[in-house]
Amino acid sequence: MSENKELDVVFSERKRILFFGLPWTFTKYTITPEYITMRQGLLNTTEDDCYMYKVADVKLTTSLMERIFGLGTIICYTGDVTNPELKLIHVKHSKDIKAYLLSQSEAARLKRRTLNTVDIGAHGADMADLDHDGIPDSLE
Template sequence: MIYCTNCGAECPDDAKFCGKCGHALHGETPAGDAAQRPAHSAVSDTQTEQTLWEGRPSDLGDQIRTGMLMNNVHYKLTSQRLLITTGLIGKKTEELELVRIKDVSLEKTAMDRMMGVGTILIYSSDPTTPEIRLEDVKDAEKVKDLLRGAIRAEKEHYGTRYREDL
């Protein structure tokens, strides 16, 4: 029996890749040799999800709704996914894995520029939500750059490569 050096999962002796995480296996360890097995804490921190940014729509109308406790939209960007929660009483959460995002763009109207907000458009390969709009995001340029960096890091972590369809 061999153990994956990435996640510590047990794998058959003849396996070339880990069945749990897909990491390439480069050698065998004797069965029962616990010293060769990576400890759970030795798993890289890139696998733990971390919150990078949280926010709500922030234009004038949204600020009034927030003051009245009626702003029912919440955005959350983690190191692995984007979550959009909506609803005042009944909640709905839309989740998008960062590796599925194809493109990100930013829109700012004249009013948005005066309010210091913008709309971030996200295009993905997710069949249920091919386009997501994060509307009235405060400091939209910084959030877009943070999102772009998180997407690149997550795709690099999984070895996802960009391919242009011709």
Template structure:
């Protein structure tokens, strides 16, 4: 099934012996990360890359034996605040590609990591001027 996106990276969840015998597939595009699960009934979940807050690399012994690892991505997203990209080949390469695309998207939207914490709004006490002249102009 060819999708409408140009993929920068794609892989399948690896199972026993690092073989891609799974119906979970991961896609990285310039703007989104997509997880597709299922065979007959397919479920897709995606998030915009500029919403990524943090990433974590987990390399369990069983996965490391076959050159695999898991990447945990924390995202500012309602339905998927944490995404696990389980048992993929070359996880460090994926992290590097993800970092590059996240930075490109943040630059495109002029968003920094600190903007994601407060929702991009100024703190409540910044609604007035420090000298007490609240919009007297």
């Protein structure tokens, strides 16, 4: 990671109002190769970061009004505790940002050698019997 996060900024967008797509809100999204940062507020500000490797999936939604004004909403499904669904609402260049997030999140996972696991719902199985012989392993 570089010393200055501003040097690595790939995308910097503002949340926009839907009418004419004007940036009259106080929410700013900054995307670097390592982080997605959402900064909200004018007087009381909140800054929330999500590591890029924690992004599991990305979805782009565009309503009719968003399409008219060239906007889109990107939903990032993450493994982050504070923001499991990180929404980048009413941003320009949404298709480019979505494509970047998908490719960069995969590259970040490979770089960190992390593995995405999925719960397949083995609710009925006895987890104490790992070798499936009918005898709980703690008793053997």
